[in-house]
């Protein structure tokens with residue numbers, strides 16, 4: 427009976443021959459599709475008791491396409507689809523699969539979980555730099571670099587959550603969130619104190635915040651304005667003051683000579699300057715009389731009544747100071763006065 431079964435099994439396996447294809451090998455385990463900073467990587471564990479020459483072939487599918495070939499005949503336990511020359515959409519839904527191969531033998535395909543890239547990717551930590559500015563600290567944030575696209579393209583409303591605390595007092599940390607600018611000034615800080623800062627990115631579509639940045643620390647100093655500016659200004663002013671004093675001491679003789687000269691003017695020069703002027707032109711100028719002013723007498727005539735239309739101007743009003751001939755006489759006498 428058992429011999430008959432054995433013979434049947436032998437015959438069956440002989441019929442199948444050496445061309446064993448799918449299912450003969452153990453399948454990879456723990457197959458998972460992951461994403462970090464928008465890459466797309468399939469990972470798996472090797473099957474139990476796998477030969478060292480075992481290789482793997484992978485494939486991937488988006489929700490709208492059939493499976494496509496990924497990495498082929500690789501021996502490592504992961505395949506980065508974003509490294510292949512294939513187009514991957516930042517909003518796509520993807521599933522991966524993998525099978526083991528040994529020579530002509532293959533295992534069955536093992537499918538991974540499905541992921542939606544923008545929702546499920548793990549956002550890496552931002553890069554934070556601090557600059558002390560007296561009593562304030564400037565926080566400068568750099569977004570993580572994405573494998574496809576860029577953080578601000580994928581997530582239009584990404585915001586920063588900035589947490590800061592006095593060094594050694596993390597339990598008393600304060601946070602400011604919903605920050606969109608990548609430069610922020612922390613200004614409610616104590617003087618001469620070391621602060622540490624950590625930043626996370628929140629997005630509206632990815633339920634998880636980014637990995638927190640490495641905590642970076644920086645100390646505040648005394649006043650507003652960089653302390654070295656005050657130091658440099660003080661130094662320059664002091665240096666100028668010292669230089670002035672040195673110059674004054676070294677050249678004190680020259681300076682006092684310049685301000686109150688001891689050398690007197692030559693005697694003949696002094697006499698010349700003090701002597702009364704004797705030039706004929708000066709004398710003429712001093713003795714001359716101011717020139718007479720030439721003038722004409724002007725008569726002001728008041729009108730008692732308005733000028734009537736059509737009537738000659740002479741009729742407008744009675745002359746105040748006599749007739750025309752009287753005026754002429756007065757002009758003549760003025761001329762005579764000027765001639766005398």
Ligand SMILES: *[C@@H]1O[C@H](CO)[C@@H](O)[C@H](O)[C@H]1NC(C)=O
Pocket residue numbers: 511
């Ligand atoms: C990537 O693919 C494009 C078109 O699909 C092709 O033109 C290009 O040469 C490829 N580059 C590499 C490095 O394979």
Ligand SMILES: *[C@@H]1O[C@H](CO)[C@@H](O)[C@H](O)[C@H]1NC(C)=O
Pocket residue numbers: 498499527529530
């Ligand atoms: C992968 O390995 C199999 C079996 O050794 C071979 O038939 C196939 O041509 C290889 N494919 C590539 C792309 O190297």
Ligand SMILES: *[C@@H]1O[C@H](CO)[C@@H](O)[C@H](O)[C@H]1NC(C)=O
Pocket residue numbers: 553554
């Ligand atoms: C963060 O930025 C600094 C300065 O730009 C750079 O040296 C450093 O490599 C960056 N770190 C990361 C993780 O990007």
Ligand SMILES: *[C@@H]1O[C@H](CO)[C@@H](O)[C@H](O)[C@H]1NC(C)=O
Pocket residue numbers: 587588589601603604626628
């Ligand atoms: C900001 O980060 C801190 C520390 O990680 C956390 O306690 C707080 O809930 C976060 N706030 C927001 C709005 O994400």
